[in-house]
Amino acid sequence: MTGSPPAPAADDVAGGAADGVAGGAADDVAGGVAGGAADDVAGGVAASSPSSFLPEVPRASGTWTDEVAFPPRSRYHELVESYKASGFEQLSDLTAVDYLTHPGRNLPPGASPERFEVVVNLLSLSLRRRARVRVQVPEDDPVLHTLWDLYPGVEAMEREVFDLFGVRFSGHPDLTRILMPEDWEGHPLRKDYGVGRVPVQFKEAPGPR
Amino acid sequence: MSDEFDASSPDADLFEEVVGVRRAPRAAPSETSEGAQELGTRSATPLEELRREEGAVLRIPEGAVVDVGDVDVERPTDETMIINMGPQHPSTHGVLRLMLELDGETVLRTKPVIGYLHTGMEKTAEELTYVQGATNVTRMDYLSPLNNELVFSLATEALLGIDVPTRATWIRMLFSELQRISSHLMWMATNGMDLGSTSMMIYGFREREMILALFEKTTGLRMNHDYIRPGGVAADLPDGWEDDVEIICDTVLRRTYEYDELLTGQPIFRERMVGVGSITADEAIALSVTGPILRSTGVSWDLRRSMPYLEYGQLDFDVIVGTYGDNFDRYAIRLNEIRESIKLVRQIAQRVPPGDYRAQDRKVTPPPRARIDESMEALIHHFKIFTEGFRVPEGEVYVAIESPRGEIGCYLVSDGTSKPYRLHIRGPSFVNLQAVPTLMRGGLIADAVAIISSVDPVMGEVDR
Numbered sequence: 088m089t090g091s092p093p094a095p096a097a098d099d100v101a102g103g104a105a106d107g108v109a110g111g112a113a114d115d116v117a118g119g120v121a122g123g124a125a126d127d128v129a130g131g132v133a134a135s136s137p138s139s140f141l142p143e144v145p146r147a148s149g150t151w152t153d154e155v156a157f158p159p160r161s162r163y164h165e166l167v168e169s170y171k172a173s174g175f176e177q178l179s180d181l182t183a184v185d186y187l188t189h190p191g192r193n194l195p196p197g198a199s200p201e202r203f204e205v206v207v208n209l210l211s212l213s214l215r216r217r218a219r220v221r222v223q224v225p226e227d228d229p230v231l232h233t234l235w236d237l238y239p240g241v242e243a244m245e246r247e248v249f250d251l252f253g254v255r256f257s258g259h260p261d262l263t264r265i266l267m268p269e270d271w272e273g274h275p276l277r278k279d280y281g282v283g284r285v286p287v288q289f290k291e292a293p294g295p296r
Numbered sequence: 297m298s299d300e301f302d303a304s305s306p307d308a309d310l311f312e313e314v315v316g317v318r319r320a321p322r323a324a325p326s327e328t329s330e331g332a333q334e335l336g337t338r339s340a341t342p343l344e345e346l347r348r349e350e351g352a353v354l355r356i357p358e359g360a361v362v363d364v365g366d367v368d369v370e371r372p373t374d375e376t377m378i379i380n381m382g383p384q385h386p387s388t389h390g391v392l393r394l395m396l397e398l399d400g401e402t403v404l405r406t407k408p409v410i411g412y413l414h415t416g417m418e419k420t421a422e423e424l425t426y427v428q429g430a431t432n433v434t435r436m437d438y439l440s441p442l443n444n445e446l447v448f449s450l451a452t453e454a455l456l457g458i459d460v461p462t463r464a465t466w467i468r469m470l471f472s473e474l475q476r477i478s479s480h481l482m483w484m485a486t487n488g489m490d491l492g493s494t495s496m497m498i499y500g501f502r503e504r505e506m507i508l509a510l511f512e513k514t515t516g517l518r519m520n521h522d523y524i525r526p527g528g529v530a531a532d533l534p535d536g537w538e539d540d541v542e543i544i545c546d547t548v549l550r551r552t553y554e555y556d557e558l559l560t561g562q563p564i565f566r567e568r569m570v571g572v573g574s575i576t577a578d579e580a581i582a583l584s585v586t587g588p589i590l591r592s593t594g595v596s597w598d599l600r601r602s603m604p605y606l607e608y609g610q611l612d613f614d615v616i617v618g619t620y621g622d623n624f625d626r627y628a629i630r631l632n633e634i635r636e637s638i639k640l641v642r643q644i645a646q647r648v649p650p651g652d653y654r655a656q657d658r659k660v661t662p663p664p665r666a667r668i669d670e671s672m673e674a675l676i677h678h679f680k681i682f683t684e685g686f687r688v689p690e691g692e693v694y695v696a697i698e699s700p701r702g703e704i705g706c707y708l709v710s711d712g713t714s715k716p717y718r719l720h721i722r723g724p725s726f727v728n729l730q731a732v733p734t735l736m737r738g739g740l741i742a743d744a745v746a747i748i749s750s751v752d753p754v755m756g757e758v759d760r
Binding site for chain 1 (some may be wrong): 414
């Protein structure tokens, strides 16, 4: 974080839900991990990128994360590769979100929403920066190129995303279920997967009144 | 459930009736391998996976391709043996199951098989409000529950955009460091037990109990406190907390030197720790390993120092690093981190400022108990916060802090309602477990227990 100026505070794009509580989220982040914007997706505010040679993809700045990139699926692997080449040595986290019931989320211009979104958090130990890559994955063809060839530590995380969301990673060496049993049906973290309920005895019985 | 599950069968109707959704038919089996999670025999393992296990990790950053000739795929399968360790093995720290391929007593390949404690906590979090959320995440890493609550609260506050009072921030740091001491003491205890030192087991639990007593005094519970909440902490520090903290610091610090005498220089202990389970810095970074395992390789990476959160930037402490990346380095790092945390706790205890312990924001924090008796609005607010919860503006955020086991991250997505749209916890144990095959490779089966212990996995967090 040394020397990187904080991103300019963006307009409150989240609407009126935050009456009177906006601003100042980064105050307790001594050393300036993040810019001052409370909203994470700040409508295409260009972050101060250390790497101007990254492929041109829609970007935003964020809280606790220096920049968020929204590559199309075809350029996802290429983008992560260029991040790695520009000093992001470690992949902190890979997860996914199923936006089935919340399709109208805030994306910068140029990124078209799809049902699934795979979220990759990259960390640069040398630059002390974090970057996030959010890639849209359509429902009818939930396949993404694996990152295992770049970051071997992604192996278990991609297996977890496959297990719980059903997003497949082509080129992954061992794409099996990791948390659920092998013969489990369905992918539990999808929004159309019911949480189920425990049958309650005498539920239909008349109450005391 | 049979393999040929038919969506039109009476079974499917029953499932729909009980569970409430129609179960989707399975994906075609050719698309993926949903088959065995177990370690396959050598002849049935694809070359890519063998490459990974045979040390491909190191060579990938250099862009070099593994020489296929190095990979011993021709080894007859009857010379090696695949055995199970766990999930009920007493030294696997919970329900961890390892499948080991052995050649005599030498470990060739290791595969952690997890999921035995999976309870769908991330799915549960989508059904709980932000007020209830901390009670859920606190049960993930049950040896450092306050760090789980802290990362969840920081993520929620980042989306809310609220300020936390200074006193609450310092209380959070105080408890986070005390939690680190208690977690490392617990590790010293179980590690001692794994290596046959039952005295260390007793000592570790004894000291940890002092810290848990202070937690109980403050939060009401020894574990799973739900103490750090969005907006601050649940209660103020109890009267006389300074004395308790001082006693804890004095006692634990004095006893770390007793541990030195008991373990550090002891030949049997050193024999089992020094040079066992080595990993290099390149491997550790490539495998996304964080925490004491990464620091044991000489990488000085501690989020409290490298990317300071809360008020850690104001405090004076050392980041402990090792040299060889072996079991002994990880032991030494954890022992010395106890001392560093004591140093931090003493600094924090002197600097905890007076003031509010939670944000005075009526949208987020409930009104004080006394106000409820005299004000109808306070009663309504109280009721609304605990039934409906508060609404969090749309957005997403990834917050990472340093837990005793490494980087614990929280990826939180809000759709503007009072429940998280998606909550993902990046568990350090889950990621660190991937290093076990590298640590085990070429070692002896007798060292397996020591290596698992030195990784310090908490299965509640691995499986979530």
